[in-house]
Amino acid sequence: MKKLPSITRTEGVVEGLRLQPGIYLLPEQRPPNAFLFATLDIAPSTDSAAVRNAVSEITDVLRELQGGGVRDLQPSRAQEVPPRPIDPGTFDFLIGYGASFFDRPEGAQQLTEHRRPALLAPLGRRSGPFSNLAWGTDVPNRAGEGDLCLQLTGRDAHAVSRAVVEVWKAIHDHQLQVTLRETYDGFARDDGRSWIGFHDGVSNIRRSQRRVAVECTGDPDWNRGGTYLAFLRLEIDLATWRDLSREAQEILVGRDKLSGCALEAVDEENGRKVPRPYAGCPAAPGATPQEQDLFRDPPESGDEIVEASHIHRANQNRSEPTTAAGHRIFRQGYEYLDAVEAGTPRLGLNFVSFQRDLEDLRQVLGLSSWLGDVNFGGRRDRGPGEPSPLDFLSLRAGGFYAVPPREDPFPGAGLFG
Numbered sequence: 001m002k003k004l005p006s007i008t009r010t011e012g013v014v015e016g017l018r019l020q021p022g023i024y025l026l027p028e029q030r031p032p033n034a035f036l037f038a039t040l041d042i043a044p045s046t047d048s049a050a051v052r053n054a055v056s057e058i059t060d061v062l063r064e065l066q067g068g069g070v071r072d073l074q075p076s077r078a079q080e081v082p083p084r085p086i087d088p089g090t091f092d093f094l095i096g097y098g099a100s101f102f103d104r105p106e107g108a109q110q111l112t113e114h115r116r117p118a119l120l121a122p123l124g125r126r127s128g129p130f131s132n133l134a135w136g137t138d139v140p141n142r143a144g145e146g147d148l149c150l151q152l153t154g155r156d157a158h159a160v161s162r163a164v165v166e167v168w169k170a171i172h173d174h175q176l177q178v179t180l181r182e183t184y185d186g187f188a189r190d191d192g193r194s195w196i197g198f199h200d201g202v203s204n205i206r207r208s209q210r211r212v213a214v215e216c217t218g219d220p221d222w223n224r225g226g227t228y229l230a231f232l233r234l235e236i237d238l239a240t241w242r243d244l245s246r247e248a249q250e251i252l253v254g255r256d257k258l259s260g261c262a263l264e265a266v267d268e269e270n271g272r273k274v275p276r277p278y279a280g281c282p283a284a285p286g287a288t289p290q291e292q293d294l295f296r297d298p299p300e301s302g303d304e305i306v307e308a309s310h311i312h313r314a315n316q317n318r319s320e321p322t323t324a325a326g327h328r329i330f331r332q333g334y335e336y337l338d339a340v341e342a343g344t345p346r347l348g349l350n351f352v353s354f355q356r357d358l359e360d361l362r363q364v365l366g367l368s369s370w371l372g373d374v375n376f377g378g379r380r381d382r383g384p385g386e387p388s389p390l391d392f393l394s395l396r397a398g399g400f401y402a403v404p405p406r407e408d409p410f411p412g413a414g415l416f417g
Contacts, residue, residue: 017211018225018405020094022153023354025210025330032092032153035186035334035350036160037231038167039146039399042101044108046177051111052416054176055095055148059410061170062093065163072169091154091163095411096229096401101147112415114222119358123398130365131372136235136394144231144397146181151229151352157185184233184397186334186350195335195347196241198253199260203298203311205330213328214354222414225405227354230329230361233336233397235348240392248387250275252377254298254309262298266305266386273305273385305386310377313370327360327370329353348396358400 024031042051064071068085075082102116122145123129150167152160168180194200205213218224241249246257251273254263261281267274278298298311306312334350353361366372373380378389404412 016225017215019215019227020403020406020411021092022094022151023214023227023330023403024153024332025207025214025354027207031188031332031334032155033188033190034091034152034154034157034160035188035352036152036154036157036164037144037184037186037350037352038150038152038164039098039144039181039183040148040150040178041181042111042147043177043179044105046111047109048111048416050177052413054171054178055412056409057170057174057176058150058167058178059095061166062163065166066091066093070166090156090159091152093153093163094151094229094403096149096151096403097412097415098146098149098399098401100145113417114415115220117220117223117228117358117402119362120228120400120402123400128395129398130362131368132375132391133232133234133365133393133395136396139396143182144184144233145399148178149229149231149399149401151231157187160185182397184231184336184350186336188333189335194333194349195236195238196249196253198249198255198257200333201331202255202260203262203315205328209328210330212356213360214330214356216356223402223404226411227356227403228358229401229403230351230353230355230358231397231399231401232351232395233348234351235346235394235396237392237394238347239344240390244387244390247273247275251305251387252309252390254306254311254377262311263303263306263309264301265303268385271385273387305379305383308374308377308379310371313374313377314364327363329355329360329364348393354403 061071065086066088068088070086073083099116099120099122101111102114102120104110122142125135125141128134150164152163154160154163164180164183170176171178171180192199192201214227216223216226216228244252250257250263251266255261256263256275256277259277259281261277263275264278265276267276298315301307331351331353333352336348336350338346340346355361364370374389375391375393376389378387380389382388404415407413
């Protein structure tokens with residue numbers, strides 16, 4: 001049987017890099033095909049030592065599985081032959097700590113003496129966490145939020161699903177004082193596009209800027225060398241999107257649908273708005289990385305309609321990540337299909353971003369000069385013939401998590417004292 005390739009890892013590639021695996025920011029890395037996000041809760045009566053033991057046991061199980069070993073399949077009788085090991089290196093995992101890990105309910109045991117970072121807070125339910133990105137209907141309370149999270153990224157759905165089941169076995173067998181609450185799956189499309197048909201992630205942050213945008217430098221000191229994770233599971237109203245013409249879609253996105261090239265202007269032809277891409281732009285995905293970088297952050301066009309598109313709103317000032325006004329985040333996206341209900345697919349995007357400060361994402365999604373006054377793109381004060389801002393995204397789950405740096409015996413062990 002042909003051996004399938006393992007996924008690319010981050011350990012030891014860059015001197016001093018302490019970020020957990022699963023953040024694919026290095027030049028030779030691409031996020032693997034499969035994604036699974038799990039939230040875990042801790043029983044209120046549990047003390048710090050029991051939680052520390054539970055997290056240590058979970059990471060031990062996952063590391064053994066990464067090495068090709070399954071605990072249930074070890075020889076336990078005389079003269080038994082060990083089974084053929086599973087392929088090692090088929091998934092990566094990272095551990096995150098939510099706001100409720102630090103702020104325990106009244107009467108619950110406190111788990112750490114370290115303070116909760118100020119912006120590591122629940123998303124909130126009353127009016128939605130962001131100005132124009134509201135919760136969908138019938139979303140359960142705390143969907144996507146937990147005391148802890150596990151992000152699993154791997155070669156295929158089997159690799160990440162098996163890992164979650166092995167975690168459940170460990171919780172059950174050792175009576176660990178944590179509970180698996182929920183899981184959210186996803187995948188990367190092989191054509192590099194999203195469900196709305198456009199190339200996804202073309203204007204993601206440049207490779208040379210990723211580490212400084214992602215890595216925390218302190219405050220709090222326990223997360224120095226780590227990062228913050230934002231998980232947003234966005235549902236797409238695909239029928240509403242497909243009712244738009246190709247031209248209207250391109251104007252809202254800010255790119256040519258087939259080539260992925262950024263728009264330079266929107267021309268007027270016979271009373272119609274016609275998007276015009278930059279001349280000489282190399283078509284994605286066939287362009288070299290150097291060519292793609294030339295058009296990764298589209299130049300300011302001077303055209304008000306183009307400047308109101310999604311890619312310009314999401315990359316409003318294009319400042320360096322080291323500047324306070326830069327608000328640069330490193331995004332990894334994974335599509336999902338939940339089900340087909342009443343003849344219509346229920347689908348969307350797992351938006352996963354890593355940033356050194358959660359303020360950066362809040363500003364991108366909250367400031368009216370960025371995405372704060374629209375759901376996706378477009379101008380609120382649209383002129384004749386311009387597409388209206390489209391409310392076709394809603395939030396199905398989401399949460400913010402601190403992702404401490406790698407540490408023995410597990411990331412975040414220092415939080416327990």
